[in-house]
Amino acid sequence: MADVPEEAVPAAGPSVKLRDVALAAGVDPSVVSRVLSGDRRLSVRPETRARVLEAAARLNYRPNRAARTLKTARTMVIGMVVPDLANTAYSLIAQGAERRAAAAGYILMVMRGSVPDGLEELRGRVDGLLVAAATSDGSYFRSLLGDIPTVLVNRKEPGDIPAVLVDDEAGAAVAVRHLLALGHSRVAHVAGPQNADTARRRLRGYVSALAAAGAEARPEWVVEAPVYDEAAGHLAATTLLGLEPRPTAIFAANIRLAIGALAATRRLGLSVPEDVSIVGFDDTPLAAFLEPPLTTVRMPLAELGELAVESLLGEIEGRRATDVLVSLPPELVVRASAAPPPAA
Amino acid sequence: MADVPEEAVPAAGPSVKLRDVALAAGVDPSVVSRVLSGDRRLSVRPETRARVLEAAARLNYRPNRAARTLKTARTMVIGMVVPDLANTAYSLIAQGAERRAAAAGYILMVMRGSVPDGLEELRGRVDGLLVAAATSDGSYFRSLLGDIPTVLVNRKEPGDIPAVLVDDEAGAAVAVRHLLALGHSRVAHVAGPQNADTARRRLRGYVSALAAAGAEARPEWVVEAPVYDEAAGHLAATTLLGLEPRPTAIFAANIRLAIGALAATRRLGLSVPEDVSIVGFDDTPLAAFLEPPLTTVRMPLAELGELAVESLLGEIEGRRATDVLVSLPPELVVRASAAPPPAA
């Protein structure tokens, strides 16, 4: 006689249902349902509960999610839409979101893409949506959404969709003040695409920090990168460094932009930070290994993710969410790309 | 009398069901179902079909997914598990996967995490799984999976889970041959974590390319990075460059490792590529903006994603999948980090 492992996983046969467990435990399916969902306010004789639990375990029962969803009108999944996966910022946000979602019994699933595409496909598969993808038209957007509870993650759009934000304006100001404190008087800005709310807020922070310090600000010291990537940063910085007199410092609105700016500076035969200082926005492990290591400002992105889910859970429960600003302060990560300006 | 916009989106009231559409169109729900799911082999009088379509549109009907899933036992979602979102390689794979999935009417949702965590939560929410997360124990893994159709993406584990792979071994060989052709005779390797299948295959490619060329290979020229990140690459390269005689070229098993190696080299006061040449594995836009721009090998990752879905769809349909190797060749992206060795 061959040994049959006791815990053998049953082959892909017909799956075991609530009814099978009920049969095996000698009770009604409804009892099994109540026991297994841990219905607190239900009195079940301990021995009955034990029998049910034992049967469920023995039969390796897995509730059918579609049936449960059909009945309860809840999927217990939260969707997150991001414009592109390969961005460490989104990954940090997702981590926070995931943690908070898990604590509430939800799972987080992420979809790449713009909202208009993915939306129809998501309806009915998620209980709520975190939208981190860029959008320019909030109301168009709302109508697409229909009644899916949604919160915008670090972007505020016209319209009534609640947003959770980090203080990008303050973060930008931290960067600029650092440069000013180092003694720079010609601080330029590689701005992000101005159709993105994040980029606008960072630009505002740059402008207001300069103003608050009474420092000089010239319109030509701001150049907008049409997208958040290295090539765009390279191009913008090249323009900036061609100015006369040349800016001695550049604050880039994003890490990829900063990397492009760094490359541009060196390709112009200038050195960082001796000739020009550079500060980037959003931190990543990579920053420490650039040449020179890049000074950046780190935003509380994991907390952003957590709070966004927090807010979304409220919406799912029918509470009307309001905008929230993550209260943790931005943090300057000082490395080597910013130093005092050359003694002109 | 107030104007009521005709296309007003109904408030979050009770949603419209198949029955409502049927009522409005004056037909039976089953007819609506058939018309809307585009059942080809069904004859419906054109005018009936038109009435149904019109009613559905007017009422803004959205099928209830849970009900459909309960009935059909299909979710039409493919899950993808990745170890971390912030890796451009996964993002490329996901793009390919998404495209192929969409063509078959599926959507792709990605989950971060290791398989053991996420799995129980995924069962019943996806029809199949693409696993790109590292695993060391394939059989343990299979038992967790139960009967969820799965394909491993660019990792082969012992056990019977089908895998779709790119030819990492050939890719590594391309890199090494490039270095050899440049005239290097002391080519070292920063290997990835050897519990990862990708890392093992790349190491194999390094070894066999050296052997095929009759070039010298020394055990101390290979150092393993315990993880695929910049810090580990930095450390490994530092060790390598302390060797006597010093290797004149380094092939790094991954882009992040290569970036760390680049930084290490410079921090040792050596220059790239004058003193030492570096070639990385997997390409990213960033590579062109490093100092110097990094020569890399680009693998057909989008195709990997497509083929993985292809294979998974087969499994979902009950066909037993076999391992497949993406046939597109690796491509060397020549930039500036590799050059002939210094005239010793």
Place this chain on the structure above:
DNA sequence: CTGTTAGCGCTTTCAA
């Protein structure tokens, strides 16, 4: 060409 019928597997009153 269209309607009838019978569930899919679960949860949740309500009744015993």
Place this chain on the structure above:
DNA sequence: TTGAAAGCGCTAACAG
């Protein structure tokens, strides 16, 4: 403390 019954919204035979 447990069981009975109804139904979530859809699809897919089968019948007409």
